[in-house]
Amino acid sequence: MSVVFTWLLRTIGIGGVAFLGLYIYDWGIPGASRIPYLSSIPILGDLTTGRAHSYAADQVKLATSNMVTKFERDTIAAQLAEEKRRRLIADQLHTEASKRADAAERAKSKAEADLEARIAADISPDGGRWTEEDQQWNGKR
Template sequence: MSAIIAFLLRTIGVGGCAFLALYVYDWGLPGASRIPYLSSIPIIGDLTTGRAHSYAADQVKIATAAQKAQCEARLEKTVSSFQYEALAAQLAEERRRRAIADSLAASSEKRADEAMKAKAKAETDLESRIAADADPEGGRWTEEDGRWNEKR
């Protein structure tokens, strides 16, 4: 390595070596950025990739992080709106079922009232038939009673 540096000093001089050093520091070694994991080594990575490429890579990371944060915020908003829509649909379904249950309860109450009225009417009809069928001496035999009695 020292032989290469001595050759460069003799060939292009101190000014040329300083220019090359600054050029490598600023732009890096050509093709060295393609070597995997070389840029992740602290000092060697800075020399091989160069300041310009490191700055560009840092800016890309910053922009990517900002875009990722915006995307996640939009996704969170989308998820929350989806959850809101799902809950609204569930509420609408529960209200629909509640309305059906209320109408069924009202119709069952109406049928129960009609059944109670029919029962009361049947009981009054039975009581009136029993009262019409009774003598002071007891019950009175009808033709139906006679036919039933013959079948025994």
């Protein structure tokens, strides 16, 4: 490795070696990014893929993560809309049930008032008035 570096230093000079080093740092070694798993090795991966390709890969990951986030956001919005729809239906059903309960309470109060009125209207000496059916049941005892 040092033989290659020395040869390059003699051939193209220190400026050429610096230029070549910066070029490799920025763009990587041509074709090396196609080697599987080479870019996942910490230092060697940075040199082989280059800063430009690493930046591009990071941007792809960022865009993909935003797409997933957008999908999740759309899913949550759909769930929220469904929950609002169900809440509206539940509120309507609750209102109808309350109206029916109020009507049943009024009917019960009216029936009790009618019964009290019939009881108050019944004035016989023994406190009750016997009907014909009551007489038949009384006779069977």
